[in-house]
Amino acid sequence: MTIPESIKKFITWIQGFDHRILQNEDDVKEKFILPMFHYLCYPEICHREYSLKTYQSETYARNPEIAQIYFATDDVKQQNTDTSLIFVEAIKPYKTKLNDVIEQAKFYSNHFKTLFFIVTNGYEIKVFKRLHYNREELVFDLNIDALRNNDIASKFYHRLNFDLVKNIDKNTVGILTYTKYNLIEKLIIHHPDLQDFLEKCDFEPSITREDYRLVVVKPKVAIACNLPKAFGEGNCQIEFSSILFRGLTIHLNHQDILGQLMTGLHTQPDWGCRRFLNPLDKNNFTVNLGQTTVILSKLEATDLCLCIDEVCQEYQNLIIEFENALETWDFKLVKFSEIRGFILFSVRQELWELMQQFVNEFNYTKGKSEWHLFHRENISIRVSRGIRDHTFIFPKFNSDLSLLPNNKINIIYELNDVILQSIETGKLTLWQQDIGVRGTWTARYTQQWLLEKYIPKVINYYSEKSQLSEAELLAKIINDESDRMLIKEIDHIRDLASYLRDIQSWLHIYVENIAASLLKPYYQAYTNLVRNTDSSITGIDYIFGNLRRVEWKNTPEENYSNSTDWKNLTFKHAIDCLDRQVVRINNSEYENSFKADLITRIFIWIIENGRISFSQAQLSAAKQALIPLWEQSRFEMRYIYPNQ
Template sequence: MYIPNSLQLFIKWIQAFDIRILKNEEDVEKKFILPMFQHLGYPDTYRQNKYALVNNDLENPTKQLKNASIYFSTDNAIQQNADTSLVMIIYLSPNSHHFQEAITQSKFHGRYLKPLFFIITNGYSIKVFKYLQYHREESIFDLMIDTLRNSEIAENFYWRLNFNFITKTNKNILNNIKSPQFNSIEKYLRRHAAFGNILEKAEFEPSLIKEGNRLIIVKPKVLIECNSPQAFGKGDCLIKFSSVILRGLTITLNHQQILGQLMTGLHTKPEWGCRRFIKQIDADTFEVYLGQTTLTLSELEVADLCLCVDAVCQEYKKTIIEFEDYLETWDFKLLKFTNTIGFHLFSVDIKLWKIMHNFIKKFNYAQGKSEWHLFDQSNISIRVSRGIRDHAFIVPQLSNSGSVFSNNQVDILYEINDVHIATLKRSNLNSWQEDIGIRGTWTAKYTKNWLLEIYIPKVINYYSQQFQVLEFDLNKNILNYPSQNTTLKEINEIKDVLPYLRDIQAWLQMHIENLETSCLKQYYQVFTDLVRNTDSAIAGLDYITMNLQKILWENPSAEIFRWEIWTFKDAIYYLDTQVVKINNCKYESSLKADLITRVFIWIIENGKINYSQGQLNAAKQALLPLWKQCRFEMRHVYPYR
């Protein structure tokens, strides 16, 4: 049999190698690793020593690979990256036995470098692993160096790791083993519990990787890669499964599907019925709806899916809320167009809009240097800018509302568009939040105040004589929409919480899934205590009892039967039983929460309540988290359901 000259030279070198020449870590690198890989055919120019991982989000104490070499498939330094990495070697001192620590380090950095193999050696023994992205690594060799003196073992080592062989290996095929035949195999294995350990070998290696707005969360059965939205842009995610049946299936969800399907019922168990995309079929089987794909998953698979969804959606939700908080947009109606998102600030008569528009054209920032030369008009949109820093984008829109101005009314919108998002992204600051302010990006609230208090008065004053109209005539054509609700912090009367309760009630009415009780326990308790001292002569007692009776019909085994609720005292007693009940269960029907909220609203609106400042403060505190959840879902989730 023909034996290549390169193989003969490798065997000759390894058989003559004297491990006694290795005294320290540097010797292991220069006297063992370098000559070995030269004999395996790796060019020295394809090697990087102590390769730096450029990633600010690494939370590992060792953000840089130390005592390591990486071989790539190219000698172009710019192209030496995760796509071209071949082998990563970590070398230890000859007397070191910290192999497990080095393996952990290799696996961690392997998530970013994605080599085909990683090797750990102290010159006396060598461990070689095949790196499988998202799966557990596979041990290829675990040898004492002396055993490589055996020609057969050395030959096997050479053929598995030589440069020519590895460069021809397709990384995607290695990391994504797919075969339709696996479907029938796994169906068979599922019927035989003894083969469970075979299926376990196909599981992903759990990990969590965060790089900027990209999050990868991996559990044994499920992997989700997610791109969170930037500003009010759109994100997306893809979902993969490790099971033999589903291996190779990739489900992609867009922004609307993530919000509409995955966002509710976070951190709840799948059997509680709080998640929109999950339906329990029997004790250990669930039907799952992801985008346009319907899957049947086991109890373990759906548990891992929920853990991944929780991590992804929590980050996704946090990103959206952060932008709304920082840009102060919550108080304004959200309007979505093809490529833009706008927030309705106020409305003006078309006559006033025309002179506002003329002023913008006259004071283009490229045509002067006064304090008012800060506009750039592009089509119909207004860009408030000094040429370097964009402050705000404003868009006029003809109103369709049947207001006093009819079709002559123009809505003024605070716009978030691709240019605005790009401005935030390219800011030379540590984070986009640092750009928010009067010298940077204006918030919606500041923009509205600037327009009403500074810009429009300036425009009216500038054109009032030219158009021969009184300032009063133009000012009266501004239709401002103040916030309908007193902020919770500023509420001093119990009736002022009613708008918040009505928002929650409308949300509960639309919420067809169950609710986790953690968000309701304090709410039930505090408001039951609050309305306890209400005049029993309250009007509409029949409305209160009717709503409580509907709850009893849902639960006929309750201690109080529907015909026993006759008085206001009975109603309070039944509310108390609901407080006890909710403290002893994990989830609550949204219908019941809706009915109880209706009762609270009616009592506060129609009753005479004797309450303390402490009770009012407790009520505001109990409402805040529930109302914030309601506000987010009504604004960002329900439009896509």
């Protein structure tokens, strides 16, 4: 099939575009957005700029950015909400915290009533379709590297070119699908024979597992998942038994699974805990899976959730299993170019040069001493004895291969393909037998070996040749790793605060509701722990300020703000409020993350500022309740919210 010339020009432009030339928002607009819409065939006269400060709200008035609007007509007098097509907001290059920007773009897109809104930093591009009866649909979520693919670029052009978009009837978009679905649903409900016929098309429920292949089938939904191997990436395919979706297969990649499906496991569809589900009405849900949006009945949504629970729980377990086995949790995960790994510590240039020199001199092909362990593979350092690879070390340089700021070089525990392939070829449980001092080293052991054996050996070996003393070289090691105690080993109540801060940071960005089962023991244990706090604690206004915000959305008769002078309340009243929250959560199926955030802030304040009398049993219960919640927050902050 011959590719139209307009698409060829778009592909040629995007493949030649270098996002590294972008320095600020103006560059993103002038060098990326305007050229892109030129090659999407939008006439320049159909483009206008608007200062967002002109359309202020309490939420967004502080952001006076310039937005780009594209219209269906070149008649300036007719460029209004009826003819608006696309709203585009440019943000700073390399800025990755997009949630607030997306919410702002959605707000203004609704104001201008555009068909699409786009948020881009010149590298990442998120394209949303604005719909009438359900939330916006994420049409494209990609970056420049992906867009250089001919097929993806063609799909992008076909979906967003001027001739196609200007002919969309914005007054009916989104309505037809919903109307059609409702008509079919009513037809099925009023014709029992048809219902019986359709039920015969249901899948036969089953769960099958073979190595890293998991297939979960419920009557209405089937998910076949390739589970992740050794920090690799999995994927899945979703199919429906409904005659409405016959032939539809939804493909989700690793990021889709983590970003859309992983939150709210083991919760009901109508609890508001799952980010891919939105209630359309009492019996139907809008479901966003990857770049596909479907409308499902409550029964179909329930089966989908049950399948996702099985798949994602195992998906999460495998990721946690690899991190536990390789002892990587305490180190920052980094990805750049083709490298994945964990930052163990940092050194300055002088020490790194000595480390490299030692590696070259003690290559394992040059001798058989106990220190002939090394081999250079490009920039990576391979630590090995014969055919047994222990670990790979990689120095973190920036994109132009110059040293990092202040000549600091991060030492990376590299997830090298050589080691990963040996793990991947093993069975599900047998691969762990290779982890250890004589086999594949963990990140923890690698760090200790480098700091306690290798670097001292390097310094001692070159002590006479180096212009720097041993103390000066050791001072150039920068170890950012936290030295806090493990939760189970904590004996002092204030040592809990750092873990509570981790949970609070997670709750602060968590936009969905949370299953109450995860919070019930937490609320109870920490209310009991701080119950006997000296009444002279400072910051009582801060405590009641947060409690007032927690109780604001409760019923008026429970709301202190309607019946009591908050200024005259004591710490005893604060405990009474917390006790009410314990009763409330014990009678709830889910909790608002904002309330959980506020209550956690209260616990942190009391622990850090109060004189608390507590028993060993209360402390033990608090630690036990903290572990599952903190581990969940740790996983999600690592894998679901990596850019927050």
